[in-house]
Amino acid sequence: MSITTIAFPDSELRNRVVAQIPAHQRAGVDLVVFSAAERSAKLSRDDVDVVVLPYLDSGPTIEMLDELPNLRLVITQTTGYDPVAHLPERGIQVATASGVHTGGTAELALALTLASLRGIDDAVRSQVSRTWSHARYRSLQDRRVMVIGVGEIGSAIAARFDPFEVHLTRVASKAREDERGQVHGIDELPQLLPHTEVVVLITPLNEGTHHLVDAEFLAQLPDNALVVNVARGKVVDTEALVAELSSGRLHAALDVTDPEPLPPNHPLWGTPNTLITAHLGGDTTAFEPRVEKILADQVRRINDGQQPINLVDA
Numbered sequence: 001m002s003i004t005t006i007a008f009p010d011s012e013l014r015n016r017v018v019a020q021i022p023a024h025q026r027a028g029v030d031l032v033v034f035s036a037a038e039r040s041a042k043l044s045r046d047d048v049d050v051v052v053l054p055y056l057d058s059g060p061t062i063e064m065l066d067e068l069p070n071l072r073l074v075i076t077q078t079t080g081y082d083p084v085a086h087l088p089e090r091g092i093q094v095a096t097a098s099g100v101h102t103g104g105t106a107e108l109a110l111a112l113t114l115a116s117l118r119g120i121d122d123a124v125r126s127q128v129s130r131t132w133s134h135a136r137y138r139s140l141q142d143r144r145v146m147v148i149g150v151g152e153i154g155s156a157i158a159a160r161f162d163p164f165e166v167h168l169t170r171v172a173s174k175a176r177e178d179e180r181g182q183v184h185g186i187d188e189l190p191q192l193l194p195h196t197e198v199v200v201l202i203t204p205l206n207e208g209t210h211h212l213v214d215a216e217f218l219a220q221l222p223d224n225a226l227v228v229n230v231a232r233g234k235v236v237d238t239e240a241l242v243a244e245l246s247s248g249r250l251h252a253a254l255d256v257t258d259p260e261p262l263p264p265n266h267p268l269w270g271t272p273n274t275l276i277t278a279h280l281g282g283d284t285t286a287f288e289p290r291v292e293k294i295l296a297d298q299v300r301r302i303n304d305g306q307q308p309i310n311l312v313d314a
Contacts, residue, residue, distance in 0.1 A: 003072060003302050005047045007034035009054040009061065013292070020296040028303045036060030046070055050302065052295060053077060053084070055287075065092075073308065075298060077291050079105075079153065079282070080232060081312055082205045094312040095298065098152060100290040101282025106156035108281050109200050109230045112253035114140055116226055117198075121275045138224075140164045144195055146171060148212075149202035149231065150183050157202055157230075169196065173208065186212075193220035198228065205232035215240035218250060226251040230281050233258030238268060245271035255281050 008014035011033050018031060034048055048068045053061055055077040062083055065071060073093045074084050079101050084094050115121060119137040126133045145166040147158050154170070158180065161168055169192060175185035184192060186208075193199075199221070203209045213227065213236040221227075229236055233256040244250040251273040260279060262268060268276070298308050 003029060003049040005030045005032060006050040006052065006299060006302065007032050007048045008052045009033070009035040013052070013295075016288075016292050017295045017299065020292060021299055025300045026303050029299065031299065034061075034064075036064055049073065050075065055283075055291070058083060075295070075308070077295075080204060082232065085206070085312075088312060093308070095308045096310045096312060097291055097294055098310045100287060100294055102153050102156045104284040104286055105153050105202070105230050105281040106160050107284075108255055108277070109157045109202065109228060110160045112228050112230070112255065112275060112277070113145075113198055113200065113226065116228070116251055116253040116273075116275050117143070140166060140198075143167070143197045145169070145198040145200065146192065146196045147200045147202065148172075148186075149204070150178065151202070151204070153230075154202045155180070157200060166198075189217065190220060193217065194222060196221060196225060198226045200228045201231040201235050203231050203235060205234055209235050211235070211237040213237060213241070215243070218244045221250060223249055224251065226253065228253045229257075230255045232256055233260050242267050242271055245274055248272050255279055 006029055008017070008031065014031055014033055018026065032048070034051060035054055045067050046069060049070055050073045051061070051065065051068065051071065052075045065074065071092055073095060074087055075095045076084065077097050077100070079096055079098050081094050081096050087094050117138045117140055119135060122133070141164055143166050145161055146169045147154055148171045150170050150172045158168060158170060169184060170180070171184045171186060171189065171192070173186055175188065176183050201213065203212065211234065215237065218240055227236070227241070227250060236258065238258045241252060245252055253275040255277045256279050257268060257276065262276065268274065301308055
């Protein structure tokens with residue numbers, strides 16, 4: 001891969017990454033700034049070979065990629081890459097920030113599960129109204145938990161559930177065995193869902209998982225089951241979920257929604273048994289040092305003529 005110019009979304013990130021790389025390990029590449037937020041009049045669009053996308057609100061920059069005739073590689077600061085999944089078909093490689101968000105997302109999946117089961121959201125509302133409201137809530141201990149997605153983050157979530165003495169079932173696109181044991185296939189969901197009390201979604205968004213959680217999926221869950229989504233909003237059919245939540249039959253703890261951001265007048269805000277966070281999964285204090293480290297590694301690799309890490313298969 002012959003690359004001479006790598007464009008960062010802002011000068012602050014560029015400078016922090018540069019500070020981690022000795023001069024001789026970046027001498028062969030020019031590190032510049034290019035994004036919808038920071039356009040440089042001095043930068044020729046023909047020169048840009050690589051674009052590092054912004055972490056948040058990458059859409060405007062993605063729309064500008066067609067302006068770059070020599071673009072060879074796009075690097076995301078996220079694990080998911082669905083907004084640029086079409087690029088490999090055009091001969092443009094995509095490299096993700098796989099590993100950067102693993103711990104933070106796994107923490108939040110566990111936190112959302114515990115908060116919903118133990119009524120922490122109810123406690124916050126009671127505190128605001130200064131109401132002492134004692135009730136018996138469900139424990140995570142002894143719950144039948146299903147994690148859909150067995151990639152790096154899915155494995156980290158499963159590991160964090162281990163100490164809580166849950167009955168854990170893992171599901172992926174196809175059944176198989178791995179180092180943790182049995183993985184069930186998506187085709188087994190009709191047999192598994194009726195016996196599942198907590199479903200944690202951490203599957204990638206693609207054609208096979210778009211609206212995986214639809215009305216039929218939800219109907220197969222037992223009463224009072226909890227749906228936790230830390231994957232992508234479009235993995236869930238929002239209309240079907242709102243219908244179940246509005247009836248009070250199911251519970252949900254959602255870090256991602258469809259649409260996103262969730263408009264103020266959206267019915268999901270008002271559904272009972274619902275806890276919503278604003279896509280906080282990997283955005284923790286651990287994010288910046290980890291993403292800067294991986295970006296510095298990518299620059300060193302490109303400078304040395306090596307293959308970038310975390311490349312997405314075409």
